[in-house]
Amino acid sequence: MIILKSAEEIQAMLRAGQVVAQAHELVRELIKPGVTTLDLDRAVEEFILKQNAIPAFKGYQGYPASICASVNEVVVHGIPSKDVVLQEGSIISVDIGAFVDGFCGDSAWTYPVGEVDPEVQLLLQTTEEALFQGIEQARVGNRLSDISHAVQKCAEERGFSVVRDFVGHGIGRNMHEAPQIPNFGPPGRGPRLKSGMTLAIEPMVNVGSYHVQVLEDNWTVVTRDSKWSAHFEHTVAITDEGPVVLTIL
Ligand code: MF3
Numbered sequence: 552m553i554i555l556k557s558a559e560e561i562q563a564m565l566r567a568g569q570v571v572a573q574a575h576e577l578v579r580e581l582i583k584p585g586v587t588t589l590d591l592d593r594a595v596e597e598f599i600l601k602q603n604a605i606p607a608f609k610g611y612q613g614y615p616a617s618i619c620a621s622v623n624e625v626v627v628h629g630i631p632s633k634d635v636v637l638q639e640g641s642i643i644s645v646d647i648g649a650f651v652d653g654f655c656g657d658s659a660w661t662y663p664v665g666e667v668d669p670e671v672q673l674l675l676q677t678t679e680e681a682l683f684q685g686i687e688q689a690r691v692g693n694r695l696s697d698i699s700h701a702v703q704k705c706a707e708e709r710g711f712s713v714v715r716d717f718v719g720h721g722i723g724r725n726m727h728e729a730p731q732i733p734n735f736g737p738p739g740r741g742p743r744l745k746s747g748m749t750l751a752i753e754p755m756v757n758v759g760s761y762h763v764q765v766l767e768d769n770w771t772v773v774t775r776d777s778k779w780s781a782h783f784e785h786t787v788a789i790t791d792e793g794p795v796v797l798t799i800l
């Protein structure tokens with residue numbers, strides 16, 4: 552069942568989304584060669600708590616940190632570590648979630664560390680653009696898979712692939728609610744979109760093939776071919792006036 556939110560509930564989700572967006576501003580400033588992914592986790596956790604918000608990931612199904620920090624061929628769910636030191640030319644996907652007043656905001660960005668290769672820059676641009684093409688379809692009267700299709704089309708037009716094994720999701724009082732939102736598929740399928748739906752749309756786009764595997768730690772998701780991957784995510788409310796991105800300042 553897809554839970555519709557009232558205007559007041561969407562306001563609370565906006566407050567959560569703004570904390571997440573501010574945490575991303577902080578992370579963006581901190582990312583440079585020599586910084587560890589654990590440094591980023593500590594800074595974000597401290598910031599979220601200072602806003603009287605609650606880190607959404609920490610303790611979720613046993614997840615040990617407040618962010619996911621996924622470098623290069625890591626697709627999602629990289630666990631922050633003092634041993635992962637950022638290097639010039641790498642990319643890092645940072646995923647952040649926070650609860651405010653009982654509602655969750657969830658957003659991921661992939662950042663370059665210093666200067667990256669042109670193909671890598673294109674991967675980042677394309678994944679962000681695919682996210683916004685998906686968001687553009689989050690309109691009353693469309694169907695859910697119109698979002699999926701728009702994301703896939705954008706990524707594949709540039710020669711990249713979209714991950715199949717992980718999907719976006721409804722979001723609200725829980726981080727994960729119905730529906731699941733694949734990043735691929737034909738348009739015109741699935742439930743009709745309604746005012747009051749709140750969705751986390753999150754394309755994961757690979758340079759190589761879409762196949763991924765989970766490492767021994769049961770969290771870290773990597774590409775099978777070890778080529779690099781990017782991840783962008785926003786929490787979006789569907790309103791009669793169109794999609795409203797809650798995780799942008
Ligand atoms: N944005 C991710 C998601 O929607 C973050 C979850 S990481 C976890 O699934 F550790 F909390 F699971």
Ligand code: CO
Binds near residue numbers: 720751753784
């Ligand atoms: Co998410």
